[in-house]
Amino acid sequence: MPSAASPITSLLHRWSEGDSRALDQLVPIVYDSLRLLARQRLQGAPAERSLNTTALVHEAYIRLVDVPKISLRDRSHFLSLASRVMRCLLADHARARMAAKRGGGAAVLELREGTWMADEDLDSVVELDEALKRLEAMDPRQSQILEQRYFGGLSLEETAEAMGLSLATVKRELRSARAWLLAELKNEPSL
Secondary structure: OOOOOOHHHHHHHHHHOOOHHHHHHHHHHHHHHHHHHHHHHHHHOOOOOOOOHHHHHHHHHHHHHOOOOOOOOOHHHHHHHHHHHHHHHHHHHHHHHHHHHOOOOOOOOOOOOOOOOOHHHHHHHHHHHHHHHHHHHHOHHHHHHHHHHHHOOOOHHHHHHHHOOOHHHHHHHHHHHHHHHHHHHHOOOOO
């Protein structure tokens, strides 16, 4: 690790080495960035009303605490991981709601009107998540570029830097990934 490493990078390295206290020190430093990510995620799921920005950040933190030892290079890499965790959380919430609507067996307490997503919105969140998983199985690099760019909020340049790729490669792979995702979602029966 270079001696001029930023405090964030130092904390990420400590966390990667198994120091769980490092994550506790890291989160307050990047909290505003995590809230921005959560806000972007929730804007992508406009009918999601059971989670607010703070709740999504806190649930992501709980999941991040349980992440097994992982090597994170820098702030962008960490935010990419946090973004992926938030996407998975939203997809899990949508699946749970769909299961409840289909007789999941759990009693649901509705606190206010407008809390529930429309069925087609739930399906869209799940379909997008499943399409992204298929893309990841097919081409992990394209999946990661797409996720960092659109769900992680990274610029093209930040994505290229975080992944160690040229800007031209990121642009080309992103065009390909977007085209594949669009075609895949158009083939979904409910869309």
